Structure formats: C-alpha cells, structure tokens
Amino acid sequence: MNIEVLEQPDNDLIDFLDKKIKEMNWQNWEVNERLPLAVQIKDDEGVVIAGAAARTFGDWLLLDTLWVSETLRGQDVGSKILAKIEDAGKARGCKKCFLETLHFQAKPFYERKGYQVEWVQENYPKTGCQYFMVKQL
Template identity: 30%
Template sequence: MNIIELDAVHNQREITRLLEEHRHGADSSIPPYERTMLSLAAYENDSFVGGVTGDVAWNILNVNLLAVDPACRGTGLGAALLAEIENRARQLGCKVSELTTMSWQAPHFYQKQGYEIFGEIKDCPNEGHTKYYLKKRL
C-alpha cells in the first residue's frame, strides 16, 4: 500500500465515489451526496471589502469563510453577507446552517445572527483559546 498526496479536487472526487458506494449498500433512501459551492463577494468602489464562502450538501449549509475589511466592520456588511448566503442555501432546500469559529474571531457575532453553540474544543489551537461549533435553523 502507498499513501501519497493527491490534489484536493481529484481526492474529493474519489472519496465521494467511495462514500456513494457505501451509501447505496447502507440505505438506498439516502439522497446522493452532491455539493454545491457558494461564493459571494462585496465590493465598494472596485475594492474588495468582504466575502463569504460555503457549500451545500444534504440540505445543510456549511459556512467555510467569512471576513470583512476592518474599515467596514460594524456597518452590517458581515451580517448582510451571512444573510445572503443563508438565503441562497434556503433556495437550494437547506434547513440548517453550520460553521466553526475561534474564540478570538466572532462567536458573539454569529450568536447575534441566530446561531447557537453546540460544541467546543478548549485549548485549541493553544491554551486559553476555544474552537466553537455553531448551528442555525434556516
């Protein structure tokens, strides 16, 4: 057996194929695993000021990245980006959104947007910090 590095797109395709084979054997009523990528960007005067990315699979939105330029923080841009990706996910049939954030990032921001913490890893990436897992019904 050989374990090698493989480009992420090819590896993901192969892993998905194996998971689909397993799904067919386990329960044929489970829908296929199909991922739809979402990527939104905000510009002001031709300058990038924020963005959000995520993917949708099995009616769940997974928010991957969200960031706003420091000069635009507190303006509602982050909330608008999050609301827009959630709206697009709803149009794709999503019932739930999930994401992770670190203690020094934005757990309170996400809670203001209706997310609730359902798990955490303390002392990550080092002592005194926490990784939070959040979810929201859409």
C-alpha cells in the first residue's frame, strides 16, 4: 500500500472520491433522491443578475447560494428570491431550510427572515465565523 499526499490532485480523483461517498450515502440514507432547485432573475439582455441555488431531500431544503448583483442590493430582491425558493421547497414537501453564511455575508438578513443560528464555527477560516442556520418553513 502506498499513501500519497497530492498537492495538486487531478479533478478526476476528486470526482471519483465524491462519487464513491455518494454511492455509500445512497445505500445507507433514508431518502432516495436529492433534487436541485434554483431561482434566477435575468436582465433585458438575458444576463443573470440575481438568483439562488438549493437542493431538496426528505424534509429539508438546503440553500447552497443566494446572490444579488451589486446594482440590485438594498431593493428587497434578496427577500423575494428567498421567499420564492422557500415556497418551491415547501411545494416539494420540505419542512425546514438549512444554510451556511459567513460573518461578512448575510447573517442579519437571514435572521430577519426567521432563520436561527444552530451552530457557529469560530475562527473560520482564521479570525471570522461561519454560521449554520435553520428555519421552519
């Protein structure tokens, strides 16, 4: 057996390892599907200027990203996107939403929308914090 540390591993290796973990998870997990979900806003030229990406599985909506372009911030666009993706999750039977946000991102925004901090990873990645937040839908 040869154990190697790879400073710059090939994407093929990372994809292989991800695939193997997913295979094991699906054999042992109580749900058998994880479905992608997204919301987008495009400008008149068809360029995405805001949106969110999530996954639904079991009772959960997992919000991976919510982004609003600089020109739209402060205009309630993020609130509208969040409401749309939460509604879409509820339509799929989700009862809770989980997300992560960093100390310089959107914690106060999510708190105003009913999310509560479940766990804080302090000193992440060095002096900041990462917040893990949940909301009952």
